[in-house]
Amino acid sequence: MIDFLVYIFLILFFRVILLKKAQSKAVDQWYWLKYRDAVRAQKTCPPNLPEYLLEIKQWYPPFFGYFLAILPNNIFKYSIFLIQLISFFRLTLIIGFAYFLNMQFSIPLFFAIIFYISAPILVYYDNQINSRIFGAIILDILILLFWGYFEYHQFYLLIPIISFTTLLLFTHKMSHQLYFFLLVILSFFYLSIIPLLSYLFANIIAFLFFNYKNYFKAHIDIVKFWHRNRYKLGAHQFYESKLYGKDNFTYKNRLHGNGIKSIVKKFSLIIGMLPFTIFVMYNFQFNYFGIIILAMILFVLLTSFIDIFLCLGSGNLYTYNLVTILSYFMIYTNIDVNGFDNKILLFLVFMLTIISIFKFYKGINQVYDKDLEEAINMLNSSNVDRILAIPLTPSDQIVYRTGKKVFWGGHGYGFKILEPYYPVFNERLEITIKNWNLGAILLQKEYWIEFFDKVDNELFDILLENEKYIILSVKGFENKDLKPFWVKKMYKEMNE
Structure with missing residues (x-):
């Protein structure tokens, strides 16, 4: 015995x-921590999370989020x-x-x-x-x-x-x-x-x-x-x-x-x-x-x-x-x-x-990523918002740690809105930036090496660059809500 x-x-x-x-590579927990904070602040479950541009409602099964909130x-x-x-x-x-x-x-x-x-x-x-x-x-x-x-x-x-x-x-x-x-x-x-x-x-x-x-x-x-x-x-x-x-x-x-x-x-x-x-x-x-x-x-x-x-x-x-x-x-x-x-x-x-x-x-297992930490700290202290992360993996962490809006969804309701961009990106990035009024791109350079050969460089200023990441701020960005017209026709809930 x-x-x-x-x-x-x-x-x-x-x-x-x-x-x-x-634990350092735990991705899902950033979303749940944000969900928890929103439930406690709004005193309703499911909460409203406007930080996710490609999502309409947080209609993910709510019991776990409610448990975390208490x-x-x-x-x-x-x-x-x-x-x-x-x-x-x-x-x-x-x-x-x-x-x-x-x-x-x-x-x-x-x-x-x-x-x-x-x-x-x-x-x-x-x-x-x-x-x-x-x-x-x-x-x-x-x-x-x-x-x-x-x-x-x-x-x-x-x-x-x-x-x-x-x-x-x-x-x-x-x-x-x-x-x-x-x-x-x-x-x-x-x-x-x-x-x-x-x-x-x-x-x-x-x-x-x-x-x-x-x-x-x-x-x-x-x-x-x-x-x-x-x-x-x-x-x-x-x-x-x-x-x-x-x-x-x-x-x-x-x-x-x-x-x-x-x-x-x-x-x-x-x-x-x-x-x-x-x-x-x-x-x-x-x-x-x-x-x-x-x-x-x-x-x-x-x-x-x-x-x-x-x-x-x-x-x-x-x-x-x-x-x-x-x-x-x-x-x-x-x-x-x-x-x-x-x-x-x-x-x-x-x-x-x-x-x-x-x-x-x-x-x-993932060693502490000081480059990503530096990038997120820069996003937090900057005036940019409505951020596209390439790849999408850091998006939930950005939302939780900065309170900024991200070009992401995939948790609750609204997958038709997400579909032109995920799991593969089937729209010109320049058009996406314009139609959604995106303010910045957080690019992991190794993920898309040809980025600067494929995208109009004149759209951006470099906000930060380190060994792994580069933050590109969109020139002339004004922080206001904007969605393409087709999005409003996808779901009736968009008009509620």
């Missing part, structure tokens, strides 16, 4: 060190530990499930815990404030509740099932999509209409009492957007555009549409994000959690390789939800790990896990 605790502690310590170092300010000095504390709640569900089955201090529980705390997908993603973890927690609870319903035929469990389903609708879109798929599979497997009926009742409650209509509209908006642009996920914003593109260029981050290279990359991401899936599938048994695992793997494959499903998100990220299910399966099935074949397989899977963590860590 003591040996088990020592191993678990060492892995936890190692994981916290990695996450602390990797937390005290001091806790955000230690945001990495806040995320780990929330992540630990998923671990307590695993331990609680083992105790419910009277399997405390068992070898399957030990390995279930190891599976969870060493999963590369969690090292990769649990390094920033984001709503995915809340969606995963609620989905875990719902899967356990349905297990109780089908295992013990306890009909009263439908009350918390409907309640948590309603909450999930307001928490995370990808978790919601996966949950609906699981309900369809469970309905077929158990020949029961109850899973789908519970989902229907939850939606009725959400529409009638919690104004879910707007969030549903925004959900459909983003799904349609990514269906139209499904082969541009991860594309280079300029090198793969119609106007500025390079011949036969495929960006290294592009996920789909690159033939056999894309297929190999996606399979390596899926396996690398959660290598322990290999061990579980080798010891697979056909039970409730086995069905959930098969359904999740099927959904991962569908959203990775099947055209019509690509718009539902990057398939490899759904392994985030699979982590705990592997642990539940390990406990429920009471897998014997003492066999020679299982020992060899566990060793190989552990080696693959270490390699994956190292590879993903290299991808997310």
Whole structure:
């Protein structure tokens, strides 16, 4: 028992060190911190964020933002530990499930815990404030509740099932999509209409009492957007555009549409994000959690390789939800790990896990970027506003740290407005600057080396230049709101 605790502690310590170092590249959290501040200032959720020029409404599922808004300010000095504390709640569900089955201090529980705390997908993603973890927690609870319903035929469990389903609708879109798929599979497997009926009742409650209509509209908006642009996920914003593109260029981050290279990359991401899936599938048994695992793997494959499903998100990220299910399966099935074949397989899977963590860590770890810091400080102290960042990655950080408006969106509602400019830029930059009255461009020079060969240099003055970045202020800029005429016809909400 003591040996088990020592191993678990060492892995936890190692994981916290990695996450602390990797936090510097946490992108999503800048948006959520801005969202939180706006909720507290405006005393309404969702808030209005006019800083995002390419967005109409913040109709992203609001529960996570509301949760952040009620937390005290001091806790955000230690945001990495806040995320780990929330992540630990998923671990307590695993331990609680083992105790419910009277399997405390068992070898399957030990390995279930190891599976969870060493999963590369969690090292990769649990390094920033984001709503995915809340969606995963609620989905875990719902899967356990349905297990109780089908295992013990306890009909009263439908009350918390409907309640948590309603909450999930307001928490995370990808978790919601996966949950609906699981309900369809469970309905077929158990020949029961109850899973789908519970989902229907939850939606009725959400529409009638919690104004879910707007969030549903925004959900459909983003799904349609990514269906139209499904082969541009991860594309280079300029090198793969119609106007500025390079011949036969495929960006290294592009996920789909690159033939056999894309297929190999996606399979390596899926396996690398959660290598322990290999061990579980080798010891697979056909039970409730086995069905959930098969359904999740099927959904991962569908959203990775099947055209019509690509718009539902990057398939490899759904392994985030699979982590705990592997642990539940390990406990429920009471897998014997003492066999020679299982020992060899566990060793190989552990080696693959270490390699994956190292590879993903290299991808997310980022030394303090003093050049970006200098650029953002200059933007903060200058009179320029309405800023286009190239690439778009620093946009949320600019909004949070400077309060300036940015030529970006992609969080809530209004993807048709975003589409001419993202995921690839299909309008002349000079026209964009004029139509939107942009005041400055923050350019990462390495991202678009040919910028000064492609864009009219006479439009700009250089506000700042360092090794990595250059800030170009637009000559004659006056800070006033301006949108092209076509934008106002895209959405009726533009006139509200």
